[in-house]
Amino acid sequence: MPLQLPPLTAIRVFEAAARQGSFTKAAAELGMTQAAVSYQIKLLEERVGAPLFLRKPRQVVLTEVGSRMVPTVTEAFGLLSEAYQVARAGSGGTLGISTVHTFASNWLAPRIGSFQLRHPNIAVRLDTSSALVDFSREEMDIGIRSGSGKWPGLAAHFLLRSQYSPMLSPRLAESIGGIKEPADLLKLRILNPADIWWKDWFAKANVPADALDRMPDTSLGSQAAEANAAMAGQGVTVLTTALFTAELAEGRLIQPFELTAHGGDYWLVYPEGRRNVPKIRAFREWIMAELNCPTDTTGG
Amino acid sequence: MPLQLPPLTAIRVFEAAARQGSFTKAAAELGMTQAAVSYQIKLLEERVGAPLFLRKPRQVVLTEVGSRMVPTVTEAFGLLSEAYQVARAGSGGTLGISTVHTFASNWLAPRIGSFQLRHPNIAVRLDTSSALVDFSREEMDIGIRSGSGKWPGLAAHFLLRSQYSPMLSPRLAESIGGIKEPADLLKLRILNPADIWWKDWFAKANVPADALDRMPDTSLGSQAAEANAAMAGQGVTVLTTALFTAELAEGRLIQPFELTAHGGDYWLVYPEGRRNVPKIRAFREWIMAELNCPTDTTGG
DNA sequence: CCCACACATAAGGCCATTTAATGGGTCGTG
DNA sequence: CACGACCCATTAAATGGCCTTATGTGTGGG
Numbered sequence: 001m002p003l004q005l006p007p008l009t010a011i012r013v014f015e016a017a018a019r020q021g022s023f024t025k026a027a028a029e030l031g032m033t034q035a036a037v038s039y040q041i042k043l044l045e046e047r048v049g050a051p052l053f054l055r056k057p058r059q060v061v062l063t064e065v066g067s068r069m070v071p072t073v074t075e076a077f078g079l080l081s082e083a084y085q086v087a088r089a090g091s092g093g094t095l096g097i098s099t100v101h102t103f104a105s106n107w108l109a110p111r112i113g114s115f116q117l118r119h120p121n122i123a124v125r126l127d128t129s130s131a132l133v134d135f136s137r138e139e140m141d142i143g144i145r146s147g148s149g150k151w152p153g154l155a156a157h158f159l160l161r162s163q164y165s166p167m168l169s170p171r172l173a174e175s176i177g178g179i180k181e182p183a184d185l186l187k188l189r190i191l192n193p194a195d196i197w198w199k200d201w202f203a204k205a206n207v208p209a210d211a212l213d214r215m216p217d218t219s220l221g222s223q224a225a226e227a228n229a230a231m232a233g234q235g236v237t238v239l240t241t242a243l244f245t246a247e248l249a250e251g252r253l254i255q256p257f258e259l260t261a262h263g264g265d266y267w268l269v270y271p272e273g274r275r276n277v278p279k280i281r282a283f284r285e286w287i288m289a290e291l292n293c294p295t296d297t298t299g300g
Numbered sequence: 301m302p303l304q305l306p307p308l309t310a311i312r313v314f315e316a317a318a319r320q321g322s323f324t325k326a327a328a329e330l331g332m333t334q335a336a337v338s339y340q341i342k343l344l345e346e347r348v349g350a351p352l353f354l355r356k357p358r359q360v361v362l363t364e365v366g367s368r369m370v371p372t373v374t375e376a377f378g379l380l381s382e383a384y385q386v387a388r389a390g391s392g393g394t395l396g397i398s399t400v401h402t403f404a405s406n407w408l409a410p411r412i413g414s415f416q417l418r419h420p421n422i423a424v425r426l427d428t429s430s431a432l433v434d435f436s437r438e439e440m441d442i443g444i445r446s447g448s449g450k451w452p453g454l455a456a457h458f459l460l461r462s463q464y465s466p467m468l469s470p471r472l473a474e475s476i477g478g479i480k481e482p483a484d485l486l487k488l489r490i491l492n493p494a495d496i497w498w499k500d501w502f503a504k505a506n507v508p509a510d511a512l513d514r515m516p517d518t519s520l521g522s523q524a525a526e527a528n529a530a531m532a533g534q535g536v537t538v539l540t541t542a543l544f545t546a547e548l549a550e551g552r553l554i555q556p557f558e559l560t561a562h563g564g565d566y567w568l569v570y571p572e573g574r575r576n577v578p579k580i581r582a583f584r585e586w587i588m589a590e591l592n593c594p595t596d597t598t599g600g
Numbered sequence: 601c602c603c604a605c606a607c608a609t610a611a612g613g614c615c616a617t618t619t620a621a622t623g624g625g626t627c628g629t630g
Numbered sequence: 631c632a633c634g635a636c637c638c639a640t641t642a643a644a645t646g647g648c649c650t651t652a653t654g655t656g657t658g659g660g
Contacts, residue, residue, distance in 0.1 A: 003381050005312065006384040032617090032619085035621095037638095038638060048384070060637090068386065072380075077376070080306060080308075080372070083376070137355060137356060277349045323606075323607060332648090333650055338607060355608090360607080
């Protein structure tokens with residue numbers, strides 16, 4: 001049996017009226033007219049089967065039945081209000097970020113600390129998965145994706161252009177006497193020959209790359225993993241330059257050619273309707289500032 | 301600041317959906333369609349600013365925000381339901397009866413015990429006042445009035461015909477050698493000469509009663525009080541015969557003539573809309589049976 | 601591969617709720 | 631004592647929240 005409840009609108013009005021001792025004042029508090037209050041109280045009285053107020057000349061006073069109801073009702077509304085507030089605030093408690101490995105490890109992880117410093121009350125949960133997030137199935141607030149910037153139902157903000165270029169360890173380059181021209185790369189082991197980025201880059205470099213098709217695919221599934229392999233001298237791969245500035249600066253990787261091609265850009269995405277949820281706004285503003293993006297680079 | 305509350309309809313739906321783990325089942329429980337549930341949940345999610353359910357293939361499961369809300373919400377609804385039920389039941393706790401002195405002391409008081417025996421869970425509060433009750437101003441459930449049987453907004457049931465006739469103490473009658481004919485009464489002190497009942501009765505007895513107008517009015521305001529004065533031998537008064545059967549039987553009062561006139565009858569009244577409130581129904585059925593009235597003697 | 605199942609969405613209608621206007625009753629005041 | 635201020639009840643009419651019907655989408659099972 002599904003728990004018999006009073007008419008909720010009416011009981012809300014009742015609570016206010018009881019507290020104010022006046023229908024008129026209750027109406028003002030609730031932002032409605034005195035007539036509406038009168039109506040709702042009457043309704044509730046009919047449902048309860050007893051008068052809840054005595055209509056005295058200048059005021060209304062609770063009957064015995066009415067006054068017995070008040071404390072419990074007040075308490076119940078207190079609970080509801082509390083739960084509601086907590087949920088609203090609590091929804092700002094944890095920020096779930098779904099991102100691809102590469103971006104997480106090479107860009108986000110080193111910088112996320114500054115976000116947390118600025119927003120100490122927002123806990124961050126980072127989830128790195130290669131699959132695209134479905135916000136209606138997973139408890140995530142925002143995603144960072146690579147793609148075109150157009151996803152139905154999602155707001156997207158451009159983060160950075162995915163410029164990619166071949167990279168390898170300096171020692172591997174030396175081992176064949178240095179990389180002089182793009183074709184030299186084909187002498188080395190290509191970690192992810194099936195990657196379309198290779199084809200694009202060689203095409204842009206005007207180098208026929210049919211050889212790629214005959215190489216075994218040893219791709220590791222993420223730029224981060226392949227970067228590690230490359231740093232270990234196991235081969236050469238194409239990487240997003242913006243995400244490996246540190247490795248390049250430290251000399252753990254080298255980028256033999258200035259020439260870059262560009263693939264799907266990185267975008268910050270989240271459900272369209274949640275644009276102004278505080279924690280989402282906070283993250284958006286932080287990351288846009290961090291990347292020196294104009295704040296209105298909405299995709300679509 | 302008036303305590304910010306969530307949309308109550310929506311949160312009611314939310315509670316059911318959370319408990320059922322299914323929008324469809326919640327809809328069934330609440331007697332509405334699945335679409336309506338979906339709508340309400342979405343509404344609440346927008347207000348809260350966070351998803352409350354994750355839409356999994358064959359079911360919905362609460363998000364963290366959602367699951368934190370459930371216990372408090374459930375408790376709140378429990379309280380509301382309880383308060384409501386108590387009020388509905390509690391409204392049967394006390395029966396407030398407003399009646400005139402005469403009827404209370406001469407008819408109701410001796411018999412009310414039998415009502416309480418039959419309905420031990422209904423407490424009776426008797427309020428005797430000469431003024432007419434205004435049910436919207438005083439915490440009364442039923443009234444017993446003398447009158448025409450027509451009061452706007454009130455249901456009225458005929459109780460008994462108000463037959464009245466002069467009465468006095470046997471000793472007073474003897475003091476003038478007995479009452480032989482109606483005109484003899486005018487030799488005695490008339491307690492309430494201004495009462496219209498005297499005029500009516502003398503008219504019906506074909507006795508000119510102009511003398512009444514010259515007598516000082518010593519009326520005491522209620523039949524009960526005047527009956528007491530009459531029993532004390534202070535004079536003669538007109539009384540409702542049905543209410544003084546005991547005094548007549550015991551010889552404390554005598555009714556010299558069979559002739560009666562009749563005034564406003566006695567009626568049981570209560571607010572029209574409360575006809576089926578249990579305690580009111582109980583009292584109505586009891587008193588009608590007690591008086592051998594047909595149960596449908598509604599006035600008007 | 602197709603059907604069953606569960607939730608989402610769109611369009612439209614109904615009814616509860618609200619509002620505006622009015623009336624009745626009491627109190628305070630000149 | 632008459633008048634205005636204040637408060638609640640009532641009526642009729644307008645509004646819009648909520649519900650339903652109908653349909654779409656995605657998933658899992660046979």
